[in-house]
Amino acid sequence: MKRVVFVLLDGLTAATARRCLSYPQALEEAGLARYTELTAPLPPLSRPAYATLLCGIPPAQSGILHNDDARLCPAPTICSRLRDAGGITAAAAYHWMSELCNTAPFDAVRDRLTHAPGMPIAHGLFYSNDAYPDDELFRDAASLCQRFSPDLLLVHSMGIDHAGHCRGADSRAYRDAARHADGLLARWLPIWEKQGYSALVTSDHGMDDDHGHNDNTEATRRVPLWLMGRAWDDLPMPDSQTQLAGLVLQALGLPQESHPA
Numbered sequence: 089m090k091r092v093v094f095v096l097l098d099g100l101t102a103a104t105a106r107r108c109l110s111y112p113q114a115l116e117e118a119g120l121a122r123y124t125e126l127t128a129p130l131p132p133l134s135r136p137a138y139a140t141l142l143c144g145i146p147p148a149q150s151g152i153l154h155n156d157d158a159r160l161c162p163a164p165t166i167c168s169r170l171r172d173a174g175g176i177t178a179a180a181a182y183h184w185m186s187e188l189c190n191t192a193p194f195d196a197v198r199d200r201l202t203h204a205p206g207m208p209i210a211h212g213l214f215y216s217n218d219a220y221p222d223d224e225l226f227r228d229a230a231s232l233c234q235r236f237s238p239d240l241l242l243v244h245s246m247g248i249d250h251a252g253h254c255r256g257a258d259s260r261a262y263r264d265a266a267r268h269a270d271g272l273l274a275r276w277l278p279i280w281e282k283q284g285y286s287a288l289v290t291s292d293h294g295m296d297d298d299h300g301h302n303d304n305t306e307a308t309r310r311v312p313l314w315l316m317g318r319a320w321d322d323l324p325m326p327d328s329q330t331q332l333a334g335l336v337l338q339a340l341g342l343p344q345e346s347h348p349a
Contacts, residue, residue, distance in 0.1 A: 089175055090319040092339050093229075093241045093277075093285045096141070097269050098134065098182070099249025099301065101257060101294035105312035108266035111274040112289055112314040121316040126329045128293045132301050132308045134249070135184050137292035137329075142166055142188055144333035158184075158193045165189050166336050167208035170240050173342055178211040178236050180228035181244035186214045211236045215246075222247035222265075226272045233280065239340060241285065245269060252295035257307060262295065277316065286317025286339060290332065 097105075102125045106113070115121035128137055129146040135155045136147035142165040147153050150162050167177045167189045179185055183194040189208040191199065194216070202212035213228040222245040229243040251265035277287050291311040293301045301308040313332075315325070319339040326335050334344035 089173075089239050089341050090339055091239050091241075091283075091285045092319060092336055093233075093243060093280050093287045094336060095273065095277075095287060095289040096181075096242070096244040097248055097266075097289065097291050098244065098246050099252050099293065099295045100266060100269075100291035100312065101307055102310040102312045103307070104248075104257065104263060104266050104295075105291070108263050109270040109273070109312070111270050111277075112316070115316055116314065121314050122320070122325060123315075124313050124325045124327075126290070126311050126313055126326065126332075128309045128311055128329050130304060130309075132293040132304075134182075134292055135188070138184055138188055140329055141290075141292060141332055142185075144330050146330055155184075158187050160190075160192055161188045165208055166240065166333050166340075167242075169337060169342055170340060171206075171208050171210065173340075175239040175340065176211075176236060177209050177240050177242075178229075178232040178238035179209045179242035179244065180213045180225055180232055181215075181242050182218075182246055183214040183216045185209070185242065185244060186212060209242070211238065218246050218250045218253075220246060222269055222272055226276050230276060230279070233283070237283075240336070241280070245272075248291075249295070252301075253299050256297045256299045257295040258297045281317060286319035287314075288320075288332070288336065288339075289314040289316070 139152045143163040248265040251262045255261040290313045294308045296307045
């Protein structure tokens with residue numbers, strides 16, 4: 089089975105990604121990565137977008153349409169599909185990922201450190217503070233990778249989104265958060281590549297100058313996507329965010345899940 093690291097840089101607009109993320113663009117220029125941009129389905133909010141990324145269903149179909157809807161995804165996720173196929177899953181991620189994949193509501197004492205091989209996310213380090221440092225988050229992911237050698241590693245940072253909510257998308261703080269994430273990608277992705285991982289780097293939604301991402305605008309909906317590594321070699325670039333779950337399953341060597349129209 090091929091191995092994938094799924095990096096979700098929360099709240100990163102495509103325009104800021106193209107300006108501030110030099111590392112994946114260096115790989116792109118060298119022919120070592122492919123790039124496209126996707127449009128997040130409405131509403132461009134975090135929890136609905138996470139559900140879309142995990143199971144390939146847009147919010148209007150999943151029924152998860154706001155951030156306070158703390159429940160499991162209504163369809164199999166990439167994590168449950170991989171578990172059912174005998175693969176190993178791990179996530180260093182915001183606690184809503186635990187609620188969507190494992191159990192809801194999240195209990196920090198019970199769920200923050202997860203070691204439960206029967207769960208869709210078998211090994212997890214989940215945080216609930218939006219200001220949780222991205223440096224620590226990537227170290228959490230590296231620790232999970234070293235200890236459990238997962239087939240799918242989800243790395244979900246909140247630093248860019250938090251800076252956007254505090255200062256807005258047209259701020260140095262927001263751009264600096266993106267630049268900091270770029271440095272973390274440059275540090276960790278080569279290590280994971282040597283360990284046999286192919287990488288997917290994207291975002292759930294963008295950010296606007298009003299410090300949010302609720303509106304139907306290009307700034308809130310247009311997100312970047314980079315694919316790096318051999319697992320993607322024979323796969324087409326997606327043209328919809330709803331296709332990412334299926335793309336990850338294909339890269340892992342699993343059949344795509346079909347959903348009713």
